[in-house]
Amino acid sequence: MVTGRDVLLFIPNLIGYARIVFGIASAYYMPNDYVKASFCYATTFVLDEFDGRAARAFNQESKFGAILDLTTDRITSVMMQMMLCVFYPDYVFLFQMSMVIDIGAHWIFMHASTTSGLGHKAMAKETNPILRLYYTSESFLTTLCLGNEFFYSMLYLLHFIEGPVVFGMNILRMFLYLSFPIMATKTAISVMHLVEAVNRLCSIDAADRNKSKS
Amino acid sequence: MATTTRDILLFIPNLIGYVRIVLAIFSAYYMPFDYVKASFCYAISVALDAIDGHAARAFNQGTKFGAMLDQLTDRASTATLVMTLSYFYPKYVFLLQMSLVIDIVSHWMHLHVSIMKGSSHKSMGLDSNPIMKLYYTSRPVLFFMCAGNEVFYSMLYLLYFIEGPIVFGVSILRVFLFVSFPIMAAKTFISLIHLIDASIRLCAIDAEERNKSN
Numbered sequence: 001m002v003t004g005r006d007v008l009l010f011i012p013n014l015i016g017y018a019r020i021v022f023g024i025a026s027a028y029y030m031p032n033d034y035v036k037a038s039f040c041y042a043t044t045f046v047l048d049e050f051d052g053r054a055a056r057a058f059n060q061e062s063k064f065g066a067i068l069d070l071t072t073d074r075i076t077s078v079m080m081q082m083m084l085c086v087f088y089p090d091y092v093f094l095f096q097m098s099m100v101i102d103i104g105a106h107w108i109f110m111h112a113s114t115t116s117g118l119g120h121k122a123m124a125k126e127t128n129p130i131l132r133l134y135y136t137s138e139s140f141l142t143t144l145c146l147g148n149e150f151f152y153s154m155l156y157l158l159h160f161i162e163g164p165v166v167f168g169m170n171i172l173r174m175f176l177y178l179s180f181p182i183m184a185t186k187t188a189i190s191v192m193h194l195v196e197a198v199n200r201l202c203s204i205d206a207a208d209r210n211k212s213k214s
Numbered sequence: 215m216a217t218t219t220r221d222i223l224l225f226i227p228n229l230i231g232y233v234r235i236v237l238a239i240f241s242a243y244y245m246p247f248d249y250v251k252a253s254f255c256y257a258i259s260v261a262l263d264a265i266d267g268h269a270a271r272a273f274n275q276g277t278k279f280g281a282m283l284d285q286l287t288d289r290a291s292t293a294t295l296v297m298t299l300s301y302f303y304p305k306y307v308f309l310l311q312m313s314l315v316i317d318i319v320s321h322w323m324h325l326h327v328s329i330m331k332g333s334s335h336k337s338m339g340l341d342s343n344p345i346m347k348l349y350y351t352s353r354p355v356l357f358f359m360c361a362g363n364e365v366f367y368s369m370l371y372l373l374y375f376i377e378g379p380i381v382f383g384v385s386i387l388r389v390f391l392f393v394s395f396p397i398m399a400a401k402t403f404i405s406l407i408h409l410i411d412a413s414i415r416l417c418a419i420d421a422e423e424r425n426k427s428n
Binding site: 001002003004005006007008024027028030031062063064067068071074075078079081082083085086089092093095096097099100103104107108110111114115198199201202203204205206208209210213 | 246294300310311421
């Protein structure tokens with residue numbers, strides 16, 4: 001008999017807790033020590049690869065693990081954006097909007113899929129072709145997520161260092177310019193998620209009302 | 215006539231919700247430099263929060279979508295305020311990050327677990343704890359905690375721009391700051407407990423599902 005406690009101690013969830021600890025450590029170092037901060041931040045991403053694999057390998061997938069994963073991703077993003085507000089105060093409004101769209105889209109989407117009983121990733125399969133691509137093409141999704149993170153990471157690092165210059169080109173700045181359109185695309189996709197999720201939730205509401213009327 | 219998604223989107227409390235969002239965005243835009251406009255928009259958004267609930271009950275237009283919109287707007291506007299405070303008080307970025315993260319994640323987890331099928335409110339004997347029971351069941355207590363929490367961040371915000379009215383040699387804004395500090399601390403602590411409680415309940419649901427399928 002599996003208990004709640006067993007689920008709390010599933011291997012992928014333990015990895016999840018480690019991700020949180022590294023995330024908090026990263027935030028602690030962020031204002032001053034970019035080396036330690038980057039190391040901890042990068043570790044949370046490396047571990048992110050492993051918790052999914054561990055869940056499948058040990059047959060230890062859980063709703064809790066899925067939410068743990070999702071919220072950890074969101075909060076590491078938030079912490080980075082907050083730091084960037086300090087470093088680039090002229091752009092506070094843009095960071096705020098970007099963060100709100102990111103959190104809002106994931107929040108509503110998760111809410112809609114939990115309410116409808118459909119899995120988080122199963123939901124996009126039917127409608128918007130771009131969202132379908134996002135969920136069915138592993139490389140598209142990975143490119144967008146990584147590119148998005150790169151953009152903010154480059155902004156972060158460039159506050160401290162100019163970075164390596166190769167053939168007269170500043171590598172960090174190059175990554176910054178290359179990842180900017182990816183960050184913009186991902187933000188646009190988040191808005192699509194938001195619209196899709198709002199539609200789903202409202203149709204559930206409509207169906208509930210029609211059911212109770214008849 | 216069947217209710218459609220479009221009908222739901224145009225329900226009165228949801229229309230109020232959209233106005234709240236617009237006001238929150240304007241508030242965020244003005245936050246870094248115009249505290250008068252920012253405070254005005256923020257305050258109206260909070261006032262409308264009281265009204266949309268009443269409207270939902272009065273017109274029998276309560277919806278899952280509306281409830282979620284409400285929650286999300288609250289979280290997002292708090293987030294924009296805390297992000298601005300990071301820029302104003304860079305020495306306290308880490309504390310602000312932790313506070314925001316706890317706020318978002320605890321509400322997120324709590325909400326998702328409570329809408330899941332099979333979840334019960336009983337867990338960890340938390341309900342038998344008199345303080346938690348009070349928080350859960352007494353609307354005035356909940357309101358007081360939430361208001362006190364918001365007042366703390368609002369005072370931090372205003373004090374960046376102005377000392378405010380001085381009465382008997384004491385700055386009123388600072389008085390409110392010191393008085394609301396323990397309320398903010400208590401609310402953050404309670405949020406943390408909610409987070410742990412929701413996690414445990416979710417794991418219990420996961421365990422139950424596994425046992426059912428075995």
